[in-house]
Amino acid sequence: MFSGLSAFPLTPMNESRVDETTFAGLMERLVSAGVDSIGSLGSTGNYAYLTRSERARIAELSVQLAGGIPVMVGIGALRTRDVLFLAEDAQKAGASGVLLPPMSYQKLSDEEVFRLYETVSGNLSVPLCLYDNPATTHFAFSEALHVRIAQLPKVASIKIPPVPEDPETARQRIEQLRRVIPADVSLGISGDAVAATGLNAGCEAWYSVIGGLFPEAALAITRAAQAGQTAEATRLSAQLEPIWKLYKRHGSLRVMATAAELRGRVAHPCLPEPLLSLQGADREELSACLDELELF
Template identity: 60%
Template structure:
């Protein structure tokens, strides 16, 4: 479950509602590529902009369309009571795992975050992935806190936000975290620009935004990295650097939305207000990049 490429698709939506057919087609694209797992309702999946009913509907579509590929569902919410309800919904919908970030309007303490995971894991019957996403939550996990949470029942993965760019520093960072968690808890890298370095620093999984759009390319890079073919994987990552640069500049969600629209995978608009699409100059820049990625995806 927590190994290889976990692809996180966009949830295409507008003020009219969720485009369920387009979402189903995005899931089918991942199934055809043979991704290792699917991350529904992640940050790219717009979970924070959806009601509980909408989240259940999106997850049910993902599970029903996945043809047996494991689906991990975000259950993040501001209030613990809502997280518990979403966890119940995820299990009812058939999710194979849940993903939880410590989202809050008020700044959380370490003890508050620990208690959140403690309460949630008590009611679970599926594995949980800890979502460490400080750029969104503004909460910074210490490795010691990760170690405490990793001892809780059902915790099976940590989705780290990235690794240092220096390969040796990346290996040390992953090794330091691994020394504090049980062997049953796997480490996955997110933040697509860090993917190659993280995988080659012994992360077991890549939780990928771009994998939700170009799964064949990202799956190839993942498997090359995990099978020791670092040079070939690095060449793919280098070709993707123009996209990584746009991710850094505009954020992965807006870029993913624009990629999906330009590629004809979803209609426009595909983001909920108040989020706005990339401006015209950025979209033109993206168009010039996509031809190379689409070539890789088709090869």
């Protein structure tokens, strides 16, 4: 399940409840499009803002609605104890794998992060994807730490941060990681704007934000890269540059949440306070981009 397009849907909500009906609609789109896997309760799924019971319910719904597509469930939390509870819930729901970021309030050391993964991986019956996302966790993995964790039981994939935009530099980066990471641990790119570059450079998976709302656009890029059509994958990604520019200004979550509102896929508001979707001129700019790019 750690190859191809892994689509990460929003978890629509307001301050009263999680909107299970619209979440089901988002899941139906992913199933209909035929994504390779679904990443539920990642950063796009607002995992950090939900209670344990809410997360357990979304994990359960995700598996029920996935139509047999593998579901990876995010289990990040501040305390290792709580991560283990969430892992138990995800496995009980029938998740095919779990996604673990080193979430923290106090800055973590390498040894603390290693012990987190060591403890969790030793208590799993499903594969684990290491989530390396310094933009949100504020923890940067060293190559040496990647190597240590990749050798733990159940570790099956590493969700790496964006690669350099230069294709040759990106290829060298992936080749270097591949030399030191076990062959049975896949490398997956995050950072939608450079996903085509990462896939062309040798990443096996794309852990995708835009794929959670517009799976057809993300699948076209993924399938081109998988077929060795590097120029086509790059061209298709370049067409989405107006979206990537908005990502840089506002963050991918806010942009995709706003896009979901604009396209009537979710009700407004759909983010947990104090987060806000785009307003005013920014919202109008995104709406125009969606129309121009024919993203529906």
